[in-house]
Amino acid sequence: MDHFHYRDGVLHAEDVALTRIADEVGTPVYVYSAATFRRHARVFREAFAGLPDVHLAYAIKANPNLAVLRLLASEGYGADVVSGGEMARALAAGVPAAGVVFSGVGKTPGELAAGLDAGIGQFNLELEEEGEVLADLAHSRGVRAPAVLRVNPDVDAGTHAKISTGKRENKFGVAISEAPAMFARLAARPGLDLRGVAIHIGSQLADLAPLEAAYRRIGELVAELRRAGHRITRVDLGGGLGVPYRHDDILPPPAALGEMVARVTKGWDVQLQFEPGRVIAGNAGVLLTRVVWVKPGVAHPYVIVDAAMNDLARPALYDAYHEFIAVEPGGERMTANIAGPVCESGDTFAMGREMNRVARGDLAVFRTAGAYGATMASTYNSRALVPEVLVDGDRYAVVADRILPETIMAAERVPDWL
Ligand code: LLP
Numbered sequence: 001m002d003h004f005h006y007r008d009g010v011l012h013a014e015d016v017a018l019t020r021i022a023d024e025v026g027t028p029v030y031v032y033s034a035a036t037f038r039r040h041a042r043v044f045r046e047a048f049a050g051l052p053d054v055h056l057a058y059a060i061k062a063n064p065n066l067a068v069l070r071l072l073a074s075e076g077y078g079a080d081v082v083s084g085g086e087m088a089r090a091l092a093a094g095v096p097a098a099g100v101v102f103s104g105v106g107k108t109p110g111e112l113a114a115g116l117d118a119g120i121g122q123f124n125l126e127l128e129e130e131g132e133v134l135a136d137l138a139h140s141r142g143v144r145a146p147a148v149l150r151v152n153p154d155v156d157a158g159t160h161a162k163i164s165t166g167k168r169e170n171k172f173g174v175a176i177s178e179a180p181a182m183f184a185r186l187a188a189r190p191g192l193d194l195r196g197v198a199i200h201i202g203s204q205l206a207d208l209a210p211l212e213a214a215y216r217r218i219g220e221l222v223a224e225l226r227r228a229g230h231r232i233t234r235v236d237l238g239g240g241l242g243v244p245y246r247h248d249d250i251l252p253p254p255a256a257l258g259e260m261v262a263r264v265t266k267g268w269d270v271q272l273q274f275e276p277g278r279v280i281a282g283n284a285g286v287l288l289t290r291v292v293w294v295k296p297g298v299a300h301p302y303v304i305v306d307a308a309m310n311d312l313a314r315p316a317l318y319d320a321y322h323e324f325i326a327v328e329p330g331g332e333r334m335t336a337n338i339a340g341p342v343c344e345s346g347d348t349f350a351m352g353r354e355m356n357r358v359a360r361g362d363l364a365v366f367r368t369a370g371a372y373g374a375t376m377a378s379t380y381n382s383r384a385l386v387p388e389v390l391v392d393g394d395r396y397a398v399v400a401d402r403i404l405p406e407t408i409m410a411a412e413r414v415p416d417w418l
Pocket residue numbers: 059062080103104163165200202203204205238239240241275276277278279314318371372
């Protein structure tokens with residue numbers, strides 16, 4: 001459920017008309033709903049209410065805006081980060097260091113050191129050598145690094161190949177068959193406080209069965225590690241729960257995930273951790289855009305909007321579907337292709353889409369753009385970096401400025417020999 005709805009024929013985010021935001025901030029612009037973020041954060045938390053010890057670390061890659069992070073921190077969420085930049089954001093937004101989980105397959109020694117110096121709560125190790133380097137860095141500081149070992153359970157998540165992470169051939173985690181011996185070697189290092197294991201098998205999962213299979217494998221691994229004498233106190237079950245992109249999509253709700261987790265992890269006696277991203281942020285944001293032209297096409301007209309693949313990359317990257325609805329729809333419908341101004345045919349959001357009739361100058365939104373939207377934006381074609389707005393009830397704030405080409409150019413240098 002989200003808080004984008006029509007009132008008097010105009011699409012609103014909570015109590016603010018999107019026409020007003022377009023007039024005052026311009027387009028394209030991402031618009032987020034604080035109430036929707038809060039609702040998703042609470043629904044996800046309540047799904048695990050029956051479990052004794054749960055840590056929720058919002059995967060900030062989904063939407064790392066500082067205002068969003070502050071809001072989620074105030075809902076008691078920690079942060080799952082995958083770079084020094086994300087760690088800095090989480091800390092700047094007020095996420096307690098102890099609630100920060102550092103994931104990522106390419107953490108540099110510099111980033112590991114920064115995490116130690118910040119006193120973050122957990123490093124999710126992706127390979128043995130990383131554990132050795134972290135152990136040495138910690139030892140030289142006279143501390144022990146809290147860590148878990150990320151395991152690749154070799155489960156097909158049944159999602160798009162580019163966002164599947166739990167198959168043996170993917171770059172993530174260590175092979176589950178090698179995990180016990182590796183765990184023993186790493187646990188023996190004085191600089192490491194190795195507390196458990198982690199998995200994350202992919203994103204936009206529409207079915208709980210692959211997750212359940214992966215969790216069961218992890219449960220067996222935990223039992224095996226304990227039989228070998230290790231003390232296991234944490235299991236990080238990752239993120240991945242999908243969201244509806246089409247209004248008639250049926251996805252397992254967080255409560256169904258919670259019920260499955262309670263059943264599968266019964267008796268594990270660990271702190272369970274989750275790294276939800278999309279399920280918190282996806283439907284909490286839209287990309288507001290204006291129709292520049294309606295151009296005749298072969299089978300259907302092209303609706304050319306002022307948002308492009310540099311603002312919302314998901315359709316170009318993953319053939320992702322985002323609903324497109326008019327801000328002030330009349331009753332009429334049309335079938336059209338929707339494209340942006342960027343000079344590639346890949347800058348097409350939809351072909352042959354049945355939609356509200358729109359004309360030049362009209363406003364429309366791409367829905368479900370709160371996750372992996374603004375954060376994946378670029379300035380390709382020397383377009384501005386898209387701004388972000390957060391609505392909360394009847395007020396709104398610009399929470400990220402539109403970064404103009406002039407600002408980008410100011411960071412470039414032409415050497416004096418040219
Ligand atoms: N934890 C780890 C270790 C991850 O790699 C990810 C996502 C998450 C948690 C959060 O997953 P979520 O709950 O959001 O599914 N750009 C792509 C999605 C990439 C996801 C990468 N990892 C997209 O737009 O679909």
